[in-house]
Amino acid sequence: ELSDMVLGVRELSKHLASIQIKMKVRAIMILTKTYDRALIGYTRKLVEWLMEGEKGSKYTVYVEDTLKDAPEFDAEGLEQKCPGYKSRLHYWSAELCAKRPHSFDFVITLGGDGTVLYASWLFQKVVPPVFSFSLGSLGFLTKFDFCAFEEVLSTAIQDGVTVGLRLRFEGVIMRRIKGSKDINTNGDIADEIFSGAALRPPTHTPGEAFVVLNEIVVDRGPNPTMSSTELYGDDMHLTTIQADGVCIATPTGSTAYSLAAGGSLCHPEIPAILISPICAHTLTFRPLVLPDSMVVRVAVPCDARTTAWVSFDGRQRIELNQGDYVMISASRFPFPAVQSKPDNKDWIDSIRRTMNWGSRPRQQAFS
Amino acid sequence: ELSDMVLGVRELSKHLASIQIKMKVRAIMILTKTYDRALIGYTRKLVEWLMEGEKGSKYTVYVEDTLKDAPEFDAEGLEQKCPGYKSRLHYWSAELCAKRPHSFDFVITLGGDGTVLYASWLFQKVVPPVFSFSLGSLGFLTKFDFCAFEEVLSTAIQDGVTVGLRLRFEGVIMRRIKGSKDINTNGDIADEIFSGAALRPPTHTPGEAFVVLNEIVVDRGPNPTMSSTELYGDDMHLTTIQADGVCIATPTGSTAYSLAAGGSLCHPEIPAILISPICAHTLTFRPLVLPDSMVVRVAVPCDARTTAWVSFDGRQRIELNQGDYVMISASRFPFPAVQSKPDNKDWIDSIRRTMNWGSRPRQQAFS
Amino acid sequence: ELSDMVLGVRELSKHLASIQIKMKVRAIMILTKTYDRALIGYTRKLVEWLMEGEKGSKYTVYVEDTLKDAPEFDAEGLEQKCPGYKSRLHYWSAELCAKRPHSFDFVITLGGDGTVLYASWLFQKVVPPVFSFSLGSLGFLTKFDFCAFEEVLSTAIQDGVTVGLRLRFEGVIMRRIKGSKDINTNGDIADEIFSGAALRPPTHTPGEAFVVLNEIVVDRGPNPTMSSTELYGDDMHLTTIQADGVCIATPTGSTAYSLAAGGSLCHPEIPAILISPICAHTLTFRPLVLPDSMVVRVAVPCDARTTAWVSFDGRQRIELNQGDYVMISASRFPFPAVQSKPDNKDWIDSIRRTMNWGSRPRQQAFS
Amino acid sequence: ELSDMVLGVRELSKHLASIQIKMKVRAIMILTKTYDRALIGYTRKLVEWLMEGEKGSKYTVYVEDTLKDAPEFDAEGLEQKCPGYKSRLHYWSAELCAKRPHSFDFVITLGGDGTVLYASWLFQKVVPPVFSFSLGSLGFLTKFDFCAFEEVLSTAIQDGVTVGLRLRFEGVIMRRIKGSKDINTNGDIADEIFSGAALRPPTHTPGEAFVVLNEIVVDRGPNPTMSSTELYGDDMHLTTIQADGVCIATPTGSTAYSLAAGGSLCHPEIPAILISPICAHTLTFRPLVLPDSMVVRVAVPCDARTTAWVSFDGRQRIELNQGDYVMISASRFPFPAVQSKPDNKDWIDSIRRTMNWGSRPRQQAFS
Structure with a gap:
């Protein structure tokens, strides 16, 4: 059955x-x-x-x-x-x-x-x-x-x-190879990302790559105006992000920046990618929970007015130029955190403590 | 490895x-x-x-x-x-x-x-x-x-x-047996729920049970004032819900009432229980994503001022009296939905369509 | 000048x-x-x-x-x-x-x-x-x-x-006179509300009226499904509310139910009507601040599937049938609250206290 | 009376x-x-x-x-x-x-x-x-x-x-005079701001000043980590802002960046200052509506780890160093916008249009 x-x-x-x-x-x-x-x-x-x-x-x-x-x-x-x-x-x-x-x-x-x-x-x-x-x-x-x-x-x-x-994520910055535009005349970034073997020579080359425990953020960085980026899940276009940025968090990161951006609190056992817009200028982009088996890409369109910046666990901050994208997927190397209580119970404790949920604790059973 | x-x-x-x-x-x-x-x-x-x-x-x-x-x-x-x-x-x-x-x-x-x-x-x-x-x-x-x-x-x-x-949930209403108070003098509902075999005779007896595809909602129903209920995940007290109610949704239900309550959109492959407060009177109760292997309970304290009402996929509406609780867990019987596209791609389509995400669709790759 | x-x-x-x-x-x-x-x-x-x-x-x-x-x-x-x-x-x-x-x-x-x-x-x-x-x-x-x-x-x-x-609001329930439909064949509630003297005899008659200090709420009450009501500001249709309900609060009420519904905190000196949807099923209805010189109406359309319920400061709860509406305007009789500090400074104090804003109080000036 | x-x-x-x-x-x-x-x-x-x-x-x-x-x-x-x-x-x-x-x-x-x-x-x-x-x-x-x-x-x-x-706001950047610390030994910025004539010589000198129609934003700018600033209304400390930033908008600006930050839509007749945190790291800082007769100040504490940046209607972006603050008040010079309809009805129109509220317009009365 x-x-x-x-x-x-x-x-x-x-x-x-x-x-x-x-x-x-x-x-x-x-x-x-x-x-x-x-x-x-x-x-x-x-x-x-x-x-x-x-x-x-x-x-x-x-x-x-x-x-x-x-x-x-x-x-x-x-x-x-x-x-x-x-x-x-x-x-x-x-x-x-x-x-x-x-x-x-x-x-x-x-x-x-x-x-x-x-x-x-x-x-x-x-x-x-x-x-x-x-x-x-x-x-x-x-x-x-x-x-x-x-x-x-x-x-x-x-x-x-x-x-x-x-769960940790690996983020790889994919740099658009100069002159790609000549090959692929329309310059549509989705075409370039997903054309796979159809396009010779390739349009992008991998650049910096980092593994994160909390989140990868793509935002406008020092740019004065909002950024406009394209969000893909596997080979599907999800939405155009018109916002200050987007936060792509692990369940561990759900209690950090992702929470400030409006995301849900997510138990670390959930195999998920949490995507939350940062100050979205469209009211219909709500936080999204996707399976960690998906590959998420955030791309700066070739015709975008501004660049975007990607940061990894709040550390590195690297510029994404027009035509570049960052590719995010579950890392093969999780982070083994020694727990103070079995079954991730200490996660619940940390939530209760930090959210002041424990203000009226109920007694637990005899044991 | x-x-x-x-x-x-x-x-x-x-x-x-x-x-x-x-x-x-x-x-x-x-x-x-x-x-x-x-x-x-x-x-x-x-x-x-x-x-x-x-x-x-x-x-x-x-x-x-x-x-x-x-x-x-x-x-x-x-x-x-x-x-x-x-x-x-x-x-x-x-x-x-x-x-x-x-x-x-x-x-x-x-x-x-x-x-x-x-x-x-x-x-x-x-x-x-x-x-x-x-x-x-x-x-x-x-x-x-x-x-x-x-x-x-x-x-x-x-x-x-x-x-x-x-994923579907099974919700079982657990009725407090009259006279339980005599046995367990302090009348603390957490004691009664989790005491297990320690208490003889048992304090609760199972009542109505329903399987839902979207969500189980516990709210104040026709009561004029907000309800105060206790939320448990497995045998842990999570928080006291001071709100109009709480919505406990499947990933499928994440696009329904749960969204109106402020929950995230959740891909149907994610094995999760989505818990969102409805008009919370505390600012620190944020939507929560828990593993579907957990058992969630929402209880009306024995000393609560009002009762609460539980509804299943918006259909039945049943009163929970003081001392009762509803016990929610993943059902053994999922709902097999024939898909129009493989890999749950039609879920993304439905999101794009309904959220007007497709307003600026990017071209897809040759295939 | x-x-x-x-x-x-x-x-x-x-x-x-x-x-x-x-x-x-x-x-x-x-x-x-x-x-x-x-x-x-x-x-x-x-x-x-x-x-x-x-x-x-x-x-x-x-x-x-x-x-x-x-x-x-x-x-x-x-x-x-x-x-x-x-x-x-x-x-x-x-x-x-x-x-x-x-x-x-x-x-x-x-x-x-x-x-x-x-x-x-x-x-x-x-x-x-x-x-x-x-x-x-x-x-x-x-x-x-x-x-x-x-x-x-x-x-x-x-x-x-x-x-x-x-500021207090007066809410008057306007009952649709039976048989009005015969006169005004299309049964459109906006026609009936705003036709004024054009229609003889009148279509509505005033019913119960109450003055509130916090808020007037129109919601689905004991109905199992969401209500669909029409919102008017003066003689303009604002939006169709597809939600659990709508909260129309005074600035004083901005710290009560209105806050739970997602409204802003509003200083009591602001001459405003705060309108916030309760669990809106449309993502584009955001809380609204209107001048207190406007008259707000919430109407149940003649062809609505369910009735709605209106409550005043959480006390009375009265059913609005199809064709009825509640008319809300600033009361001529404000509520004179003796202040513990001049210039409504005690309002800021109450906010700081209740929101835990005072967690890191800065020293004030010598005085 | x-x-x-x-x-x-x-x-x-x-x-x-x-x-x-x-x-x-x-x-x-x-x-x-x-x-x-x-x-x-x-x-x-x-x-x-x-x-x-x-x-x-x-x-x-x-x-x-x-x-x-x-x-x-x-x-x-x-x-x-x-x-x-x-x-x-x-x-x-x-x-x-x-x-x-x-x-x-x-x-x-x-x-x-x-x-x-x-x-x-x-x-x-x-x-x-x-x-x-x-x-x-x-x-x-x-x-x-x-x-x-x-x-x-x-x-x-x-x-x-x-x-x-x-309504327009005037924002004046107040620069801390070097060496002020020697005078006012504790270096508390609230002391310095509100000490008035008590301190000789003055601690701050006015710098750049701009009038805005939409909003003044104080944020972390290119800094990788969130900013921590102090928010004052008149001479009262409101809260410490631990966030990406804060948006201080006019009612006109309530449909622009302020909305993206979670603020309410505010009718232009309301004499208000709208304060909304941007990605607040504290859940209890909710958007705030204050009277336009108040003077709002956002200050970078003398001991802050990072600077902040202030921008005016999205144009200028100026760094606030430790000890500096921006002082915001209603401008004496409003912006006279010719209206297409009397009584600011065109504001409602613009809201309806942009929020897709008009999806189901109700007929208006004969006239």
């Missing part, structure tokens, strides 16, 4: 969204905001605790190479404490993360949601499981209170962790 | 949302608005064409029993046309649909979106594939123009059809 | 919205929720203080007639306290308020925003200045903390008060 | 918003998009018709100085047609408009809404009455179809016109 198969896939899908793993821990990477002196102090504390190990374990700990000479970190002092420390204290660089992500069994972030986003940024392909610790109030992406780090990490290393695989 | 498995499930999920089937057609059910005389005429025309059959096929055709004596339908005249017709013209009733849904190989609806919803209503469990024909402009649920019915049906019967499995 | 005259009127308008008055106080009416025992206690305390008077003043105090026999109020005990009290303790009824509003020099409300609305309800024409005291947190309409009532009232009686004249 | 006075002011205010004037016409200015060749042709046609005059009138006509040598305009050919033309064909420049606005009895614009905005831009102080002609479909600001220009202008000159006085 077909409907049973559907049920089966639904269950499977749920299990994959939140999986239990037991790690054999040897190397741990620590990521923090190194310009924040207080955080360096906490990092030092954390490194020391990891160095000491429990039950004879001898972890290798990586901290950012900028800490090597930071007086607050005092690497030298740390190495003097115990002769074995020196060989087990390593320094990571962005390059190491990019080239050899398997060097780390897991990553600990110390800071706010921005630090977690930075972890995603460093690991554009495979990402080690990420423990996100916060020093103040928890956010949407920071799930553990640093006050209890010893207990949290001990338990995790011993019993394993539950990891939520957060 | 885990990420490959995730990719696999994503693909599988996509395929299941839109499947190709080849039917061995023997019995066809026709559904229309029998109070509309023009539609009865078209129904007659359709029945005649089906009776004649193609290539010697001899279908059994079911029309609504109220047509038996309708002069516009003229069953007698039809039966006189050909001796074999009499034995192959049957009459369906709501009871037959409910009890023996397998009597029909497929269903043809003739009318608007409301007629398609009615088909979903008649088949609360297994639903035969549904062809939805419209006489005027196409809607979100009506996908074929009746003008071309001969060609559409011939091709379908011969070559098979693509069917989109539309 | 014309532009100077415009400036002058702007200033005049501002001054009228917030005027200083000095009252000669003789009779004071007290209004509270008489089903709330705690409030009766506070009322007793307030009455006693007023009876004692300051500097020999001898006020007449009116309390609700239902308190006459309330043990918590203990009228007898009060009268025994001092021989003069008996002749100065009076009882008001809804009828007295309606017929002789000039009996009171001012009104004191004790309770929440609902109690202030009730004061507006009792005085459908002239309203005495209203002091609104709250026992808990202040609301949009309650402006004084009861804890400080002695000081507030002493100062007010001695120095005078600043009164904000809050 | 006070309430009668209120009524009187309300009526007066309504009359001033839409006044009848009879002009003694001698000099007419024509404004068009001089880069659009087709428009130059129409301009030529219009000039010729005005030159010929009716009933012996001899108008002086001003066209933009850039047309002097435009072949499509062919000034020489025009002057040869009739000897008197030469002396009556003049050329205007932006400088003339700015310095001697009384040179023109009225202005004719030929183009879209942008051309009308440009007229407002040219006349920063006194504005002559403006006739706005459109060649295609009418907009919110263009009210006359150029096809009928002869009839429209003849009637206007002979019978007089109705002019709607559209």
Whole structure:
């Protein structure tokens, strides 16, 4: 019976969204905001605790190479404490993360949601499981209170962790090859995008590409007037966006900029692409939830009056010229976020906390 | 590698949302608005064409029993046309649909979106594939123009059809057993809902249950003041809803009442529950997209000042008294809608059409 | 110069919205929720203080007639306290308020925003200045903390008060006279509404009429499906409302139901009618701000499928049948709310408080 | 009676918003998009018709100085047609408009809404009455179809016109004087703004100032992250804006960018300032309607992480540095728009047209 198969896939899908793993821990990477002196102090504390190990374990700990000479970190002092420390204290660089992500069994972030986003940024392909610790109030992406780090990490290393695989998007900027217009006389960008093999030579060439955890935004950037771009889902034209811009968010990003643009809050297990216009000048473009199996393209028409700008997780901001487009699809490399509660329950917690939903909490059942 | 498995499930999920089937057609059910005389005429025309059959096929055709004596339908005249017709013209009733849904190989609806919803209503469990024909402009649920019915049906019967499995919800009204309060002294509804086996005897008993294709709405009904209800996802309290009501929609329903309540448009392949407040009196309750594997409950607190009303696809409207709740989950029986285009492309078409997105259509590629 | 005259009127308008008055106080009416025992206690305390008077003043105090026999109020005990009290303790009824509003020099409300609305309800024409005291947190309409009532009232009686004249609307239900259709063959409601003297005999007759401080709502009431009504501004058709309903709010009402329907927050000095659709099924009906010199009508077309219901400040709920309409215009009788700060500054305070805008208050200037 | 006075002011205010004037016409200015060749042709046609005059009138006509040598305009050919033309064909420049606005009895614009905005831009102080002609479909600001220009202008000159006085805002950029911090040690911008004479020397000095017809926007401009600014109404802190920006619109501007930001549609007679956040990161900042007698300030805190940018009617874009603010108030110089219908009825028309409200127009009464 077909409907049973559907049920089966639904269950499977749920299990994959939140999986239990037991790690054999040897190397741990620590990521923090190194310009924040207080955080360096906490990092030092954390490194020391990891160095000491429990039950004879001898972890290798990586901290950012900028800490090597930071007086607050005092690497030298740390190495003097115990002769074995020196060989087990390593320094990571962005390059190491990019080239050899398997060097780390897991990553600990110390800071706010921005630090977690930075972890995603460093690991554009495979990402080690990420423990996100916060020093103040928890956010949407920071799930553990640093006050209890010893207990949290001990338990995790011993019993394993539950990891939520957060969907990420890959965005590739497709640059229009100069002179393409000669080949394809009408200069219609949809023709060029979808003509596939029909057109020789090709009209576009891939440019910069980035993986995001929250969102890709195409907007007018510094242009004084609104941008007009074309939105495609797979090979279908969806709509012409006459707006300040458009936000294409993951479920994880649904609590960030996408929310400000009017999008819905979306549970991280939903395999979706959230598309929301930013200050649309047409009243009929409402936020859209599409399957993550689709490929979304946002194109600047060849005859557009202005260019547009694309940004990735609020970091890079790159200009799209007339005829260029950005192609967005689900990344093969999700972001494995260690959860503080099973079944993505901590997502609900973060929503309740941040939206002030908990103002009148109901008692839970005996258990 | 885990990420490959995730990719696999994503693909599988996509395929299941839109499947190709080849039917061995023997019995066809026709559904229309029998109070509309023009539609009865078209129904007659359709029945005649089906009776004649193609290539010697001899279908059994079911029309609504109220047509038996309708002069516009003229069953007698039809039966006189050909001796074999009499034995192959049957009459369906709501009871037959409910009890023996397998009597029909497929269903043809003739009318608007409301007629398609009615088909979903008649088949609360297994639903035969549904062809939805419209006489005027196409809607979100009506996908074929009746003008071309001969060609559409011939091709379908011969070559098979693509069917989109539309998610439906089951809503069960849970009535609080009188006297429960004595057992569970504090009368907290969350305690009662989630206490499970801990409480003997049980506090609630299942009442009416309905399957919906669009949405379940809990609102204040005829009450003059807003309702205050509690919203739960699985065993977690999400928020207290202080609003005119709440709309819990399927992706199919995202283009109906849910849109009016401020929800996003949601592609039918997304396995989601869309929760949107109706005129929320708190600014922080934003529309929510949850996985269809969750169980959602909306409860009227025992100490609420007013009751609430629940309605199913805009049809039934049933009062929820203090202490009652409605429990909503994905139905095991999806709604198989025959598609006019593969891969749910007709959903995009319906959006473009209805939102006036097509005002500036871009040319599509050669193919 | 014309532009100077415009400036002058702007200033005049501002001054009228917030005027200083000095009252000669003789009779004071007290209004509270008489089903709330705690409030009766506070009322007793307030009455006693007023009876004692300051500097020999001898006020007449009116309390609700239902308190006459309330043990918590203990009228007898009060009268025994001092021989003069008996002749100065009076009882008001809804009828007295309606017929002789000039009996009171001012009104004191004790309770929440609902109690202030009730004061507006009792005085459908002239309203005495209203002091609104709250026992808990202040609301949009309650402006004084009861804890400080002695000081507030002493100062007010001695120095005078600043009164904000809050715009109210009058809504009149216009009933279609049976048989009108014979006269005006096409039955078009716009024809009937605006034909004026051209049609003899008239097509509509005025029915119930109420004055509101917050809003008039026309909605589907207990009807299961959305209502379709016609909206007119003066003699112009604005739009056909396909929605759950429409909210027509005063600036005072902009913080109540109108906000839930998506309307803007509107300063009470603005002479405006705020029209907001409730769950509109068309995306292009956006909230509208019209001048209070316009007359707004909401009509149920003669051929509508369902009736509609109109409610006044959330109280009365009256059915509008096919052909009926409600006519809304600025009332000649504003609501004089005693302000806790001059220039309607307390409105900004109430917004800041309720919207949590004050979360990061900036320091104010020395003064 | 006070309430009668209120009524009187309300009526007066309504009359001033839409006044009848009879002009003694001698000099007419024509404004068009001089880069659009087709428009130059129409301009030529219009000039010729005005030159010929009716009933012996001899108008002086001003066209933009850039047309002097435009072949499509062919000034020489025009002057040869009739000897008197030469002396009556003049050329205007932006400088003339700015310095001697009384040179023109009225202005004719030929183009879209942008051309009308440009007229407002040219006349920063006194504005002559403006006739706005459109060649295609009418907009919110263009009210006359150029096809009928002869009839429209003849009637206007002979019978007089109705002019709607559209509210404009003046925005002044206030620059923080370097070294102010030394004086006012805490660097709190509210202290500095409102300290008035208390602080010597002053902390801010006025910079650029512009008058707008639509809106003033303060946003993040090219900055990649949201801006954080402080919003003040008169001397009260309203809220901290954590958003992409804030739009401060006139009622005229309520149909432009303000609408895209989520603001209400506001009738031009309403004396209001419309404040709407742009992609607010706090859910509780809802659009706000304030009286036009208030002074609104948007300030960049001294300790802000980024600057902000202010733009005027979408034209200038000027950076606000930390400590700077923009001060917005009603301009003494409204924009006199010649109306095609009395009582601002053409505003309702423009709304109906642009929002597709007219999809189901109701018949109007006999008249």
